[in-house]
Amino acid sequence: MYDWDSQMRLTVPSTFHGQLVGICGAFGGKVGPLDLPPDKRSWPKGLFTNPCPLPQPNLDFSISCRTQRAQIVNAPELCRLLQAPDGPFGRCLDHISPKPFLRICLQDICHTQGQHPGVCDALTAYTAACQEAGIPVTLWRGPKLCPMACPLRSHYSICARTCDGGCVEPTSPAHCSPQCYEGCECDPGLIFDGTDCVSQDHCGCFHSGRYIPVGESLVLPGCQERCMCLRGQGLQCQPFSCPQGTGCILDGGVRSCETGEGATCHLEPGGHFTTFDGFSGLTPMPVTSCAYELATVVGSRTEDPDWFHVIADFLPCPGCTTRKPRVIIGFRDGCAAVGANQEIWVNGQPARLPVRVCRGVVARWAEGSQVIIERSPTLRVLVGPEGAVALRASPALQGRLRAACGDYNGIAADDLILPGGLRGASLTDVFQACRARGFNNCTEKLVTPTLTQHFA
Numbered sequence: 001m002y003d004w005d006s007q008m009r010l011t012v013p014s015t016f017h018g019q020l021v022g023i024c025g026a027f028g029g030k031v032g033p034l035d036l037p038p039d040k041r042s043w044p045k046g047l048f049t050n051p052c053p054l055p056q057p058n059l060d061f062s063i064s065c066r067t068q069r070a071q072i073v074n075a076p077e078l079c080r081l082l083q084a085p086d087g088p089f090g091r092c093l094d095h096i097s098p099k100p101f102l103r104i105c106l107q108d109i110c111h112t113q114g115q116h117p118g119v120c121d122a123l124t125a126y127t128a129a130c131q132e133a134g135i136p137v138t139l140w141r142g143p144k145l146c147p148m149a150c151p152l153r154s155h156y157s158i159c160a161r162t163c164d165g166g167c168v169e170p171t172s173p174a175h176c177s178p179q180c181y182e183g184c185e186c187d188p189g190l191i192f193d194g195t196d197c198v199s200q201d202h203c204g205c206f207h208s209g210r211y212i213p214v215g216e217s218l219v220l221p222g223c224q225e226r227c228m229c230l231r232g233q234g235l236q237c238q239p240f241s242c243p244q245g246t247g248c249i250l251d252g253g254v255r256s257c258e259t260g261e262g263a264t265c266h267l268e269p270g271g272h273f274t275t276f277d278g279f280s281g282l283t284p285m286p287v288t289s290c291a292y293e294l295a296t297v298v299g300s301r302t303e304d305p306d307w308f309h310v311i312a313d314f315l316p317c318p319g320c321t322t323r324k325p326r327v328i329i330g331f332r333d334g335c336a337a338v339g340a341n342q343e344i345w346v347n348g349q350p351a352r353l354p355v356r357v358c359r360g361v362v363a364r365w366a367e368g369s370q371v372i373i374e375r376s377p378t379l380r381v382l383v384g385p386e387g388a389v390a391l392r393a394s395p396a397l398q399g400r401l402r403a404a405c406g407d408y409n410g411i412a413a414d415d416l417i418l419p420g421g422l423r424g425a426s427l428t429d430v431f432q433a434c435r436a437r438g439f440n441n442c443t444e445k446l447v448t449p450t451l452t453q454h455f456a
Contacts, residue, residue, distance in 0.1 A: 078119045079105035081140060082126055088140035092130035101126040120146035127158075131181050150184035153197040160185040166192040167203035168211045168352060181349065194354030195362065205229035210365055211354060223248030263398075265295060265391040265405035267312060270322035273427055275406035276393060279415035284431040285323070289316045291436040293403040295391055306378055306400070307332050310391055311436045315340070324387025329373050334358025336373050338383040344371065404434040 010024060020027045081087050082098040082105065089098065101122045108118025123140060130137050139158045141148060148156045160183040186197035193203055193213055204213040207227065212218060212235065217228040219240060226240035242248055263276040273283040276295075296309035312325035317340075324340040334357045337345040344351045344363060353371065354364035361375045366382065373381045380392040393401065393408055401408045404427075406415040416424040418433045 078145070079109065079122065081123065088138040089126060089130060092126075092133075092135045092137065095133060095135055096126075096129050098126060101129075127182055131179065134179060136180065137182070148182075148184070151196065153190055154184045154186050156183070157185050158182045166352065167194065167198070167200075167213075168354065183349075194364070195356040202231055205235040207235055213354070219248075262392055262394050263408055265393075267294065267325075267389040269314075269324055269387045271388075273404075275404075275412065275415045276391075276401065276408035277406050277410060277412040277415055279406065279412040279427075281427045284426075284428040285314070289314055291328075292431050293434045293436045294389070295393070295401050295403050295405040297397070298400055298402050301332055305332065306397065308375070308379055309403075310381060310389075312389060313436070322387070325389065327381070327383050327389055329357075329381050331358055331361055331375065334361060336361070336363050338371050338373070340387065342369070342371055342383070342385060404430055 016027055018026060018028045079102055082089060082102045083093065084090065085093065092098075104125075105119055105122030108121065123146060127137050127140075137158060140146075141156065141158075150156050159180040186192055189199065190197040191200055191203070194211070195213070198214075202214060204211055204216070206212070207218065210218075212227075212229045214229050214231045217226055219226050220237070223242050224240060225237045227235045227237035230236050264274075265276045266272070266274045267283055269283060269285065271283060272280055274280040291311050291313035294310045294312055297304055297307045299307060301307045309330050311328040311330075313328060314323050314325045317323045326340055327338045329336050329338075334347055336347075336357045339345070344353060344355070346355055346357050346363065351363070354362060357363055357373065361373065363371065363373045366372045369385045371383045373383075378394045378396050382388075382390040382392070384390075391405060397408060399407065399409045406412075416426070416430060418424050418429060424430050424433070
């Protein structure tokens with residue numbers, strides 16, 4: 001998982017033991033020199049023609065930047081917290097080498113002219129590596145060294161109580177991991193309701209196994225009753241009917257009165273794929289594995305507040321006739337991933353629903369064991385237990401999208417147009433052209449559907 005800042009964590013199952021290559025090693029159980037490809041030079045990234053620079057085998061860890069700035073003089077000492085035997089990482093040194101983290105720390109200090117983000121990134125990464133291995137780390141952050149800001153009514157902890165119950169599960173769940181991670185935890189006497197820390201009597205309500213936060217409402221089947229969760233009063237329901245000109249629609253596991261505005265792109269593994277504009281055909285499937293960009297906003301991630309992208313990552317599944325994708329939804333300042341078995345990761349960490357992904361984005365359960373990641377009112381992504389993915393885009397995004405789900409311009413006939421202007425013969429060509437950048441697990445060809453594409 002990538003934290004959309006500086007850290008990437010790669011976890012693979014034991015079935016890949018001894019079958020890997022690349023700069024992360026062979027996963028063969030031995031620590032030693034990396035096996036290089038036949039050119040004996042490096043593992044270059046496939047998108048570039050020139051090989052990567054060779055590593056420096058004898059890097060001098062006393063490196064310092066030649067400058068008069070006091071911050072740069074002091075920064076290397078902060079980096080050396082990583083390898084101090086009596087420091088916060090002392091118990092981890094014999095298990096996970098600090099040298100790669102120290103190298104990155106010192107190099108970042110030079111490149112950033114002594115600014116501390118490079119130190120913070122390295123210390124944070126080493127903390128995560130040690131805690132992932134179950135090795136305790138003592139407190140190293142402080143008011144002047146990499147402080148971590150926490151939401152209201154919560155505080156930072158080097159060992160956050162990840163197994164404490166929340167409003168959804170008031171008692172600690174039996175399946176919760178005993179591993180300890182640094183992060184924010186609710187102040188004493190408060191519990192997490194998915195977005196904020198509240199007292200237990202301020203928790204929300206339950207209806208048919210679904211958690212409803214205080215102040216939120218839901219429409220019951222038939223759209224004849226609307227119920228709101230009131231603090232201290234539970235779920236209060238009243239008669240309800242849809243306004244004239246609207247209908248009762250179940251979209252993304254949520255019932256509402258809709259005029260039909262907006263559009264949905266739907267992917268069903270082993271079934272049909274339908275674009276926002278209604279072009280439909282059988283879902284192309286990779287022979288073994290590949291990741292595809294389903295939709296993204298045209299424009300800059302850093303400048304467009306509506307920016308997002310949705311990726312369907314089909315992983316290897318020996319013996320499976322139909323494979324369910326892992327779905328990754330990225331926003332400007334956060335990321336959520338829904339695994340093939342509906343395990344949830346938020347910003348690189350395992351999470352329980354409901355949970356806040358980032359500003360304006362919430363992940364929660366919907367009816368029928370479906371997961372919803374929603375940024376109201378522009379985007380709703382639904383992931384079903386059988387791997388089906390539905391993207392609901394509001395009219396505000398019309399004409400601003402691209403990738404496999406199409407450009408949402410109201411014209412289904414142009415949904416086979418590939419980047420560069422050529423027209424593809426089928427959805428297979430579209431998917432081939434929409435391989436997700438940064439995912440190098442694609443095979444050379446897709447299973448081509450035999451059913452002719454048609455317009456909805």
